Amino acid sequence: MRDIQELQILIQKAVEKINFPPYPAKLYEPISYILDLGGKRMRPALLLMTCDLFDGDIEKAMPPALAIEVFHNFTLMHDDIMDKAPLRRGKTTVHERWNANTAILSGDVMLIEGYKLIMQVEDHLLRTILNIFNDTAVGVCEGQQLDMEFEQRDDVNISEYIEMIRLKTAVVLGGALKIGALVGGADMKDANLLLEFGENLGLAFQLQDDILDVYGDPEKFGKQVGGDILSNKKTYLLIKALELADAKNKTELDNWLAASQYDATEKVKAVTSIYNAVNVRQHAETEMHKYADKAFAALDELALAPEKKEYLRSFADSLMVREN
Amino acid sequence: MRDIQELQILIQKAVEKINFPPYPAKLYEPISYILDLGGKRMRPALLLMTCDLFDGDIEKAMPPALAIEVFHNFTLMHDDIMDKAPLRRGKTTVHERWNANTAILSGDVMLIEGYKLIMQVEDHLLRTILNIFNDTAVGVCEGQQLDMEFEQRDDVNISEYIEMIRLKTAVVLGGALKIGALVGGADMKDANLLLEFGENLGLAFQLQDDILDVYGDPEKFGKQVGGDILSNKKTYLLIKALELADAKNKTELDNWLAASQYDATEKVKAVTSIYNAVNVRQHAETEMHKYADKAFAALDELALAPEKKEYLRSFADSLMVREN
Structure with missing residues (x-):
């Protein structure tokens, strides 16, 4: 069993090695920028961990792990526009450093890049893992929508709140663990x-x-x-x-x-x-x-x-x- | 050989039958709204046409055809925000009728829904067709980026212009025809x-x-x-x-x-x-x-x-x- 810190370091190194096309620069630079802001890389590291738990080859789990990290950062890029957030991890957000249009379009490409990465799983897992990825992605969007709506409402109850945080934050973690396990042979x-x-x-x-x-x-x-x-x-x-x-x-x-x-x-x-x-x-x-x-x-x-x-x-x- | 008008009608009917989840309403309503604005449905109809050309079952080509139409309308929803367009097909654009945040997030879900539809092809075509869909999607985003950059530049030359329109408009048509042909057995x-x-x-x-x-x-x-x-x-x-x-x-x-x-x-x-x-x-x-x-x-x-x-x-x- 590798410990989680080791897996986080592996993810960090792999994130640094992702190459996006050089042209159009303004489309791809913001993607490298937001990925370079750091973060604990916990979601992708946990995906590697569940693969490892089943004695799977963590090399095979790396592309879907990176898919989860790229997807997560895509949601951050778009959420920051919606929340008018000036800072992300202490640095200027993409829509502030460039502009909202760039953040919209670079985010869109990131979501597609996420699909390109998740697709690198083996054929026999492709459809299953894509379905999990789709459910996760839809869940996060629904959660963000509810979060925005709740800001305008005075009558949000506990069960609505729990459902919102489940969609917005918990499903990605669950999805990552499930994908890692399947790649690992569970x-x-x-x-x-x-x-x-x-x-x-x-x-x-x-x-x-x-x-x-x-x-x-x-x-x-x-x-x-x-x-x-x-x-x-x-x-x-x-x-x-x-x-x-x-x-x-x-x-x-x-x-x-x-x-x-x-x-x-x-x-x-x-x-x-x-x-x-x-x-x-x-x-x-x-x-x-x-x-x-x-x-x-x-x-x-x-x-x-x-x-x-x-x-x-x-x-x-x-x-x-x-x-x- | 079915004629193109017949195929356009088939697409129109199928678009009208797509059901999105009822909740959160504000996330999914804009998707139905933009799809209901009409349009010639030329891209998906041509996808059915190339399937038909190879004597394929056009029922099987319907989900990827709808994927292309949903994807195309996702790009319209996001492009309209970027272009600050008040009208789309003579009706109020999504970001004007709701707001930019809604148009961003509903557009994101549309892209995911596009993937859910394109995935409905048979297993032996899944990876190939997803790769075409990815290339198409990335191309359109790159084309939109170049189009926005060109607005700010005075020195755009003909070959740059041709590459921009190729990415922004031609690759979707090419991708649709290729996908339809493959589903048809080409x-x-x-x-x-x-x-x-x-x-x-x-x-x-x-x-x-x-x-x-x-x-x-x-x-x-x-x-x-x-x-x-x-x-x-x-x-x-x-x-x-x-x-x-x-x-x-x-x-x-x-x-x-x-x-x-x-x-x-x-x-x-x-x-x-x-x-x-x-x-x-x-x-x-x-x-x-x-x-x-x-x-x-x-x-x-x-x-x-x-x-x-x-x-x-x-x-x-x-x-x-x-x-x-």
Whole structure:
């Protein structure tokens, strides 16, 4: 079993070696640019990992792994236009550095390049893996659409939120794990269990992210603590707090959401104390553990040697206790 | 042999029957909307036609034909954002009716839906046809990129222009004909000859469009005569006229290109008379015939019965003498 860091390094090296055509330069440069911004390469590395789990040849898993990474970066390029984001991983976004038209068109080509990479699997897996890739790709688009719609709505409920994050973030993880397993020689039952493992882990991970935004250790958490509160982001915590709050807390929360001028520290502190009053952290952690438990249940069913399951479990554990 | 009108009707009916998911409505409604705007459905109908030429089952050619139509409309949806076009086939464009974000994301899903449709070919053709589809899709994006770049450049030459229109418009026609032939049972040699036929016919057709914009019969030509002149569009005629003009004509042409205020009729008349002075129409027609001849040469080589070649030839002729 190779460890995940080793696989991340392999992916990084392979990403650096992808060659796009030199002409038209303005079409292909933004693709190299966004891929060069870095990132943890976690999705493609996990695809290699599930291939490796079944003693598959990870060389064969490299093109679909790169397909997942190129696809993921395509969604970032287009999402950044839609979100009017100025920065991505601390660097200027493509639509800001070039312009929106370039980001649209380079993104389109990236999606096609993703298909060219995913197609490099062996003939007997081609249709199956393309179907998984299609489902993943459609899911991410649907998730992005729901995310944008939810920004405009005041009545989003928990089950809608869970479905949105499942589509927007969890299906890619599940799809990557399933594809890697199939390339590695897994049967469809195990491949589907890994999809289930990945999707539920993805959900748990996203819920943990929502929790850490408010309750994380500022030293360890990569982003600004309270960032979601300041941007009124409809996270699990906010949606649940609005659901649980009594009249007084609800009014106070609504006022903070409506406020156009405020002291940032004061807003974070006030909203957090409403969250505390309604015990939202506990609810979120219960929900997070629910999905983590589902992930582990899928893992238990895998037809793999105990030490391999243990490896997967400890890897998942390491993701889930990033900081607390 | 079914005639092309019959095939166009078959496509139209099949397009009307495509069902997209109901949710999220705002993601899928724009797809149905743009597909419902109509159009001649020429590309997919020609895909059915080449399948039919080889006595193939046109039912089997329907999914890839719809893939080509969905893909084509995806490019229109994204191109309209980039071109800030208010209207498409006389109706409000998607980004105007909804917004740019919706047009970006619905377009992305359309591209994926195109892949889902093209994948419905039989296993033994899957990889080959996906490769053609990928090449076509990349070509169209590269063509759109060049088209946008050329708007900002004053030094575009004829060979660059021909390469741009080849990528932007001709490769889809060539790709459609090749895919239809393969589904119909053609061997790779005939399929490639049909690609060559389609690409060269597409080039000839685009050059004819450039000519008709200036010299077409206003009663028969679908668009405003002189529209390209008024928008300073870098067509074959303008690029060639700039190349051929003497100092006096060149200065006059440059002045018209730079003019911000002018009488439209006067501008069309003045630019046309410069075109006439340098004989640009004759050059354009020579170039157009060059590509039409290449198309017919490819056709001659096809291993098809003479009456089938004659059918293709008369169809191509009917396209090429739309009006003159």
